[in-house]
Amino acid sequence: MDFTKAGLHLRSMVSDMLAFPDVNRFVAGQISAIDVGYEADQNMPPHRLNGKRLPDVELRLPDGSIERLYNCLHNGAYVLLSLKQGADNDHIPFNGLHTVCASLAEPREEWRDVHTVLVRPDGHAAWAVDAAGPDAAEVIQSGIRRWLPIASRV
Known part of the structure; x- marks a missing residue:
């Protein structure tokens, strides 16, 4: 058999x-694993982002500068991204966890x-919490302790 011709x-x-867009998308997803999703954390409220690969969104930091989400992942740590505007951020200070308070650009x-x-660290959402959910701060703290048991309050 001529392996070169084959x-x-x-x-x-x-x-x-x-050349077919659906085939191209499927193959790219298989090679890159970008289409991999994980089962949602059953101990957290259901959310459409849970377990999904997150896009590299632009974040507007409190000082007005722009940062990309994936830049926050460069050190290999979990990132707690708080999009809640206002003073209710008492869940933020944890050792061993990179925290970012921002809004979407x-x-x-x-x-x-x-x-x-x-x-x-792989860019997937471990869990997400809606602003309308009951007692978000308590749910978030519980989720952090479950996913990062070595994380401790500062």
């Missing part, structure tokens, strides 16, 4: 298939009404 034929066939429908998200 390899060229396979390459040509794959190139032809990748551009509104995104799937992030509407999000209070806080615990972002895993």
